[in-house]
Amino acid sequence: MPTVYLGLGTNIGNKKENLTRAIEALSLALGNYTALSTFMETEPWGFDSDNAFLNCVVAFDTTITPTMLLDTTESIERELGRTTKSTGGKYHDRVIDIDILLYGNATIETPRLTIPHPLMHLRDFVLEPLAGIAPHIMHPTIGKSISTLAAELKEQHAQKG
Numbered sequence: 001m002p003t004v005y006l007g008l009g010t011n012i013g014n015k016k017e018n019l020t021r022a023i024e025a026l027s028l029a030l031g032n033y034t035a036l037s038t039f040m041e042t043e044p045w046g047f048d049s050d051n052a053f054l055n056c057v058v059a060f061d062t063t064i065t066p067t068m069l070l071d072t073t074e075s076i077e078r079e080l081g082r083t084t085k086s087t088g089g090k091y092h093d094r095v096i097d098i099d100i101l102l103y104g105n106a107t108i109e110t111p112r113l114t115i116p117h118p119l120m121h122l123r124d125f126v127l128e129p130l131a132g133i134a135p136h137i138m139h140p141t142i143g144k145s146i147s148t149l150a151a152e153l154k155e156q157h158a159q160k161g
Contacts, residue, residue, distance in 0.1 A: 002062045002104025003034065005134065007117070008056050009097045011044065015054035018080065019103060022096050023058055025076045030069075035059040037129030042150045045123060049093050057101065057129040059128040066103050068111050101126060105140045114139055121149050124157070 006026065010018040019039060027033055037057045044053060062069065079093040101117045108115040120126045121142060127150035135147035142149065 001062055002106065003059050004030075004062050004103045005057055005059050005101040006073065006129060006135075007097075007120070007130070008098040009053045009099075009125065010095055011049060011051040011053040012093050012095045013081075018096050019054060019056055021080055022076060022098060023056075024059065025079065026060065026073075026098070029072050029076070030060040030064070030065065031060050033058045033060050034134040037132045040125060040129050042125040045125065047092060049094055054127065055125040055129060057126065059133060066100065066106065066108055066113060066115060067105060067110075069100060069103070073100065099126075101130065102137070102140070105138075107140050113123050122153070124150075124153060127153055 005151060007105060008019055008022050010022075012018075016039065021150050023033065023036065035058070040055045042053045042055055046053070064072070077098055082097070099117050099120075100113070100115055103115045103119050106115055117126070120130075121139065127146060131147045131150040134148075136145050138145055144152075
């Protein structure tokens with residue numbers, strides 16, 4: 001049974017409640033989670049906003065297919081009030097965002113779904129919480145551990161100063 005890692009983020013409304021409600025809905029659909037990171041406050045990534053994000057990563061063991069998982073996460077986003085998805089690199093404020101980061105060691109690329117998440121290795125708000133719960137898992141296409149990727153990204157930011 002593969003372990004799936006999901007990245008969650010919110011920057012509108014009661015952020016802690018938004019994450020908690022999303023985790024509860026995911027647990028109802030997928031079963032009990034196997035790991036949950038701490039919640040991490042971050043600045044918006046890829047767009048300007050006055051609203052900081054609250055992010056976390058949660059892991060589940062699942063038997064559903066990646067496409068069924070995508071359908072589930074999108075349904076939960078809608079149930080929790082998300083009305084539009086970010087497309088074409090255009091990001092905006094949102095009540096909840098659920099990204100499929102990893103699905104076991106799978107590598108998937110379809111018009112609708114790319115796993116591993118194509119930008120996860122560039123995002124502190126993904127790598128830091130993921131390293132907190134799964135530091136030794138390997139990125140399936142980059143071939144480095146999550147803790148190594150997190151350390152390298154942190155070093156890149158430090159060099160930029």
